[in-house]
Amino acid sequence: MERIFLTKYIIITGGVVSSIGKGITSASMGRILRSYGLKVSAIKIDPYLNWDSGTLNPYQHGEVFVTHDGMETDLDLGHYERFLDVELEGFANITTGKVYESVIKKEREGGYLGECVQVIPHITNRIKEMIRETSEKKDYDVVLIELGGTVGDIESQPFLEALRQLRNEEGSKNVMFVHVTFIPYLNAAGEFKTKPTQHSTKELRSMGINPDVIVCRSQVHIDDALLGKVAHFCDVDVDAVVNTPDAGSIYEVPLVLEEKKIGQLIVNRIGLDIEADSSKLDDWARIVDSLKIDSPSVTIGIVGKYVELEDAYISIRESLQHAAASIGVKANIEYLSSDVDELDADAMANFDGILIPGGFGERGFEGKLDAVEYAIQNNVPLFGICLGMQSMVTQFARRNGYADANSSEFDDNLTHPVIDMMEEQKKIKNMGGTMRLGSYDCKIVEGTKTFEAYGETDIEERHRHRYEFNNDYRKELQDKGLIISGTSPDDFLVEIVEFPNHPWAIGCQFHPEFKSRPNRPHPLFKSFLEAINEYSKN
Structure with a gap:
């Protein structure tokens, strides 16, 4: 029987450096889609071997966020809850530790019937199962998936492969990739440098993933000519290269992204049966004004x-x-x-x-x-x-x-x-x-x-x-x-x-x-x- 696709997936990866704002970017896109009346959830994938964030040193990993059902998770789940105004379950934080533990447990119980258990297909299949289990819990319209770390990290490779497979299995019309990178400005040269973004995108493409959108983080505004250069060298539509310079408040980011018409871009790319309407962020804009x-x-x-x-x-x-x-x-x-x-x-x-x-x-x-x-x-x-x-x-x-x-x-x-x-x-x-x-x-x-x-x-x-x-x-x-x-x-x-x-x-x-x-x-x-x-x- 042919499967009916209900949930759309937006996968967010990062390049060049860590801590560039993938979580805020993910949460901001979720806020935009929520304002359209969609049912949205989010998943954070942390490639470390820890089972959860409970024993991580705050100096290394920041706050431990606790979900209502008692899971100790990455702090990005806090951003998701605040931006989306939802309560996420603990299974929204997937770690390498959780994936491997479940696979090994199944192997010990004889669940693989004597097969040689390998990263592909057993680990990658389990990753996809965990993602789908989240989307099936409450019949979400869109699930955002943020992959922690930076493209090229060894520990991220099984997850990138699983996400590549997810796109093929769900259909390219139902899965899109957003790559968040950093465009450094060199004072000595007096110019921005796009080469790190080019290499990061090349690394992602070497894994079989072509980004649909590139979000270029920067300390100050980047002009259209430079964004066009990124689009040209990274083989992405010009309209799909978006600049998000440092903002006065993280809550401004949904407004910045919507000004770049990213909501309409998402709606068109994954075929959402709605009409994008930036005016629906008016209440959010009033909140941002109150914070200023x-x-x-x-x-x-x-x-x-x-x-x-x-x-x-x-x-x-x-x-x-x-x-x-x-x-x-x-x-x-x-x-x-x-x-x-x-x-x-x-x-x-x-x-x-x-x-x-x-x-x-x-x-x-x-x-x-x-x-x-x-x-x-x-x-x-x-x-x-x-x-x-x-x-x-x-x-x-x-x-x-x-x-x-x-x-x-x-x-x-x-x-x-x-x-x-x-x-x-x-x-x-x-x-x-x-x-x-x-x-x-x-x-x-x-x-x-x-x-x-x-x-x-x-x-x-x-x-x-x-x-x-x-x-x-x-x-x-x-x-x-x-x-x-x-x-x-x-x-x-x-x-x-x-x-x-x-x-x-x-x-x-x-x-x-x-x-x-x-x-x-x-x-x-x-x-x-x-x-x-x-x-x-x-």
Whole structure:
């Protein structure tokens, strides 16, 4: 029986250098197609052997994004969720580790009936199966597939071969390739150089893949003559070579691409039965305008131990920007390392609000406690997330009779472990995928600042942690004034705390930053920014 093609695929590859914006380009094309009323999803392929992103160092790979179903994934899934305004499942992040594990498991079970298991066809077939499983989950119109890394990487070759086969099997009318490259400008020569893009495209074509579109990233605008040169040497239509120079905000990129009529190009290339209409991005354009506000402005200090790499806190940064734009202020974000002997008091004095993010390990924890103490003494709005919430609880305990209070994550022999590991975690030895992960329900206590922020008592938030508020100290700390404003539905796990007699000091065990959107800022971030704005006026 002849197969009926329902889902179209757009495959995004990268060339010349890494970190050129494939994820933003993919998300931006998805935003354009979503504005046309299409059902769009996205897949990120990471060719590393890790099973997921859970054990990767933030300095090397940036933030670990957590999906609602509890998968620790690449940060690009965060971009997809924010731009597409969807919730992606964990299977939207495909890694070499996941592919090989499933193939080896099947081989051990005799699933290949004695065949010699090889990269082609067994690995490539499994890659295609995983892609199709995603598209079949919710009957998507279009699935975007971003291949991590750079064309020419050894580890990417099985994926490129699988994607080439996917195009042949699905039909060339249903699959298109977008190649994102970088056009460097040499100051000494006074000109742009297209040769790296030519070589990158040649490498892609040597794998049997001809790009339908080339997106040329650059620091500044490239003229049409140079884009025509790229089209000529790379054998791509002139209209299909698009320049995306550095923008003031990542959220401008869909508008830049649509100005180049990439939406119409996609519609024509893969035969979508719709009419491209750039006016449908008007709401998005208004969001972009709101993010451009210069005044009034507030300064927010993020106090953590991975501050040298902003991508380690990328969802927090974006959530602050979403919330600030929604109330009509500009958020100036500064980063302060907590991994120091003493926090910079002058730097702290410049902050209108302090946010303490999550993390693991003892390094930098005392600095976070110092930031909590500063916020208490100076009535600065304070937001603690995950380990940030635990630092708030620890410092509150130290100020109220438990001078040696700490987390058992850092010391097994504590007198007062106000933060302790969950019982079900104590038997687990492996690090990867063993935490409380994904979305869990939470019950909000009425009459609290948290309730004022949410406006409802039943919420759902995403988690990523092993340690919890120790209930052995719950009544004692409440008697000292600590406000517990959110718990698990059975009232067993403490999810949210507040400081008494403070303008705004809320700590949450979950990660609200994973649910913030440009068009729907997270309630806690919005409430935090409102408190900061009020504080900055005083």
